[in-house]
Amino acid sequence: MSYETTIDDNGNTIVKDATLTPQADADARRRRLIILAVLAAVVLALVAYFLLRKKEEPAAVNQAPAVTVITPGRTTVEGVITATGSLAARREMPVGVVGEGGRVVSVPVDAGDWVRAGQVLAVIDRSVQNEQARSTSAQIDVARADAELAQANLDRALKLVDRGFISRADVDRLTATRDAANARVLVARAQYAELIERNNRLNIIAPESGLVLTRAVEPGAVVGAGSAALFTIAKGGEMEMLAQLSESDLASLRTGVTAQVVPVGTDKAFSGQIWQLAPVINDQTRQGTARIALSYASELRPGGFATATINSGSVEAPMLPESAILSDDDGSYVYIVGPENKAVRRRVTLGIVTDSGIAIASGLNGSEQVVQRAGGFLTEGETLRPVKARRPN
Template identity: 30%
Template sequence: MSMMQHFLTGMVIACSVTLWGCSNNNAAGTEQEVPFVMVTQPNTSYTEQKSYAGDVQARQQTPLAFRVGGQITQRFVDVGDQVRVGQVLATLDIRDAELQLNAARAQLESAQSAAQIAEDELNRFKQLLPTNAVSRSQYDAVENQYKAAMSNLKQAQSNYDVSRNQTGYNRLVANKNGVVTARHIEVGQVVAAGQAAYEIALNGDREVVIGVPEQAISEIKVGQPAWVTLWSKNGEKFSAYVREISPAADQSRTFTVRVALREGQQSIQLGQSARVFFVKNQDNALSVPLSSISATDGQAYVMVVQPDSTIRKVPVQIGAYGRDSVPVLSGLKTNDYVVIGGIHLLRDQQKIRPIDRQNRSVNIQAGG
């Protein structure tokens, strides 16, 4: 490269640096106007929406168990099967029960014979007593024997009835129409009396069971309206209401809430994933978009546009954040215009060109 080319290159670099420094000085000396900043007025009503995930369950569910213990010999239904009233679900080994029934039958027959003999003996003594063929004490003894025999007969009859009933208890029978949601037994397993064998979801109303954290449970009341969506049916909403709220939190510190469906019972299946929405409307409550709120040292603020198109930093007190907006409890007026988005990049008393959501210029008048 020739000496002339080196000289020209140096001159170009020097001029570029000089021009860059001059432009920076001009920018620092005069405040630039921000073109086109979107603004809006606060809404005069606030809609708060909260949602909780849950699953669809039957309103009535019941465990079924044998009333006596024993070994499972047969089971006839499995999870997902429909059952009807009177249907046999499982059976136990009845050999021991049959032996007990036979023993009780033998005792009953023996008691019946003893009672018959005591009755005949009492009748003979009744005929002999008027003629003084037997003494009064002898008659009283026979009468007492008769009463004891009759008591033994009643006891034997009761024992027989219990044994007969227990023999019938070796069959587990459905007492309601429904669907099997759980099975806890296998063939050959020995179960105790009262141990759950199946769980049945009864046919009828459906509801969604959700868990509500302890800080939000006070906002939900029995009878409160709600609506439900299903993951498998996007876009469909089902009317519902709060039917029951658990009085105590579980180990995860959430309260179980049961939300009953008012519609769609036939098309909704047990176990489907669902989401319950609660909507609360507050009139005469100001709210602004989430992007209108910023904070400095823990103090929330908004940028309010003045009639001369300058912006002013206004501290506000806000409520709980919603999905798209936040309520403003104090510090803002209904006719104020606030900046939407990017307010952390703006400065107090900075001049802007306000526009609305349709990109139309906004003319702000003094006093509203």
């Protein structure tokens, strides 16, 4: 820089800036522009950095996988056990020949008929037995006549004994004769009654009221005491289902529990109750039998197949859909959303299985956010973006 020196009127020296040259002035302006440009660039870089950082933060959040979660809460679950089995008469009574048997002359009932106690199911020819009964009846008359004659002889002897015409020994003999004659009357009557009872047993009769299930005899057949059962009757028409259950299911039931039975071939359900639980388990199938009592219905045919839905009680527990539950060699587990939206693997114990889901016996209290589906693609500790599942309308 150059300076200009002058002296004023008082003799003082004055120093002034000399006028800059055009080249120096241009350089100065250029330097100022460069400095301003650098400052502007720094400011723009800072602004861009903060703007980009704000955009990257939600982008990082959006990159976390979205998962549908549900909060199960606690629900009262009605336990249901499904079992299969066959239908049968609850009290099946085989009816056969009681007496000596013979030729069947008529069968007035057929399978499917209702009968009452004492009703004749089949009639057996008794022509010979009837003649024997008439002979025995005549023997009663003979014995009675002999007894009357013996009594008359004794009465006459008693009148003569005081006159000395008859000895006391003769009276005793006549008395014994009279007693023997009376005894023969009783024997004849007993023989006749026995024969009548035998004849009555020739007919096949119903021991109890009920429904005739089978008929295995036709007129003309010859039957005897060794013959197989001629009829099968369901006492009172009562039926039952023999439901086959596993050991664990059988242990959770008790008598009196209600059940719904649906026979194969129909959609109609019949209400019943368990009246007996098998005291033993089949060592081959490892199953036991629950006997479900049923009232008569034409759709319930013994020997048929049926499905039973048995109420096994109620529990209060979280309920999850099947899609939320995973399993491995260690058992069942679910994924829940933990702190900082991290995936947490939780071991669970399964309970009652229903049409609406599976009850969780242990492992959850119901307040957790459980991953509803796609848990098999998650890893523990992974950041998640939970989305609440929509409730069904």
